[in-house]
Amino acid sequence: MDEKHFGPVWFIPGENHGKYPYCHSIYIEGAGVLIDPASDRKRLVQLRQNPGVKSVWLSHWHEDHFMHLDLFDDLPLCISEPDAPPLSDLELFMDSYGIDDISRDYWRSLFKEQFHFQPRKPMRFLQGGEIIHFDTVTVEAISTPGHTPGHLSFFFKGPEVLFMGDYDLTSFGPWYGDVGSSIEETIASVKRLRNITARVRVTSHETGVFEEEPGKIWDQYLDVINKREEKLINLLDEPHTLEDIVGAWIVYGIEFSERALVKKHLEKLMNQGVVAMEMGKYYRL
Ligand SMILES: [Zn+2]
Structure with a gap:
């Protein structure tokens, strides 16, 4: 993928099309702000030397957005307040993912070794609605919770x-x-972003740069949520335990993720009175 410059806003492509564990980064020329340093370690080292990095911002607390933050240990860090706690402590970080006792050792070493996790305290919190003026460009932070409680768009x-x-x-x-x-907040944030008029849209993974209005791609993206839920509701025509539901691989295909997403959908459907649970088995009402 190619690096692209939109005036002072630079798109720094992540390795392997910014697929996990990488993401695309943004660099603000003039301001020396680097957003989400997990794209391409060599390029980030170059950027630090020339034209220089003065501070690092994170869109949210996930490891595939801070993998190379260790290159910028000595620089101020900014993130939203709700997303700051997991960065302060690796145990809290794992708690935020809901990682259980059995797999904690595995994840602990992975986050330390591959993602260079080190406890960080932000210099200040970025807030949704905040407008930041640099000599080269003005940036508005937009609160887009759901993916994480404090996820920010810019x-x-x-x-x-x-x-x-x-x-x-x-x-x-x-x-x-x-x-x-939160599923509901995710949907609201996607709709909020869709309603903002922009010449270019940039995302953290894969395609990365949309110079045309994404059109039906928005609908397809949100429809994935409906499809996951539909499959789950159909499965619950018969009562199933959580283990059975996770073992049916209907939403994601990786065990940890499957369990996490299924639980969120079950929670939502139970709140809505669509699904109930009795004696450890979930069923459709
Ligand atoms: Zn994320």
Whole structure:
């Protein structure tokens, strides 16, 4: 993928099309702000040298957005307040994912070794609605919770670039499987982003740059949520335990993720009175 410059807003492509564990980064020329340093380690080292990095922002707390933050240990870090706690402590980080005792050792070493996790305290919190003026560009932080409680998107006035972070419009669909994630807020945030007029939309993974209005890709992205839910509701025509539901591989296909997303959908459907649970078995009402 190619690096692209939209005036002072630079799109820095992630390795392997920004697929996990990588993401695409944004660099704001003049301001020296680097957003989500998990794209391409070599390029980030170069950027730090020339034209220089003065501070790092994170769209949210996930490891595939901070993998190379260790290159910028000495620089100020900014993130939203709700997303700051997991960065302060690895145990809290794992709690935020809902990682259980049995698999904690595995994840602990992975986050330390592959993702260079080090506890970080932000210099200050970015807030939704906040407008930040740099000499080269004005940026508005937009609160887009759901994926994480404090996920931020950024609108760059002038070049009219909207960075949407992990509302990435991939065919895989949105992620909302963490303890603090929400399906309803995810849907609201995607709709909010869709309603913003922009010349260019940038996301964190895969396609990354949309210079045309994504059109039906928005609908397909949100429809993944409906399809997951439909499959789950159909399965629950017969009562199933959580283990059975996870073993049916209807939503994601990776065990940890399958369980996390299924639980979120069950929670939502039970709140809506569509599904109930008795003696450890879930069923459709
Ligand atoms: Zn994420």
